[in-house]
Amino acid sequence: MITDNMKAGGAECVCPECKNHVDLSRYPNLAAGMVIECDHCGMTLLVKGVENGSVQTEIVDEGK
Numbered sequence: 001m002i003t004d005n006m007k008a009g010g011a012e013c014v015c016p017e018c019k020n021h022v023d024l025s026r027y028p029n030l031a032a033g034m035v036i037e038c039d040h041c042g043m044t045l046l047v048k049g050v051e052n053g054s055v056q057t058e059i060v061d062e063g064k
């Protein structure tokens, strides 16, 4: 059974670091290549793309 759980406003993102949902309301123009920040752990995440209503991200190692 397929669960169609699309929320108003579209995609959601789970932080790969802390597994919490990142608040995407701060990023109304979310697109691949953008850098967002997890509001739970502060991790910087690079948006790789959006698939099936889920935002794919990669942890950015700032390395500074």
Ligand SMILES: [Zn+2]
Pocket (backbone or CB within 6 Å): 015, 016, 017, 018, 019, 020, 038, 039, 040, 041, 042, 043
């Ligand atoms: Zn996080």
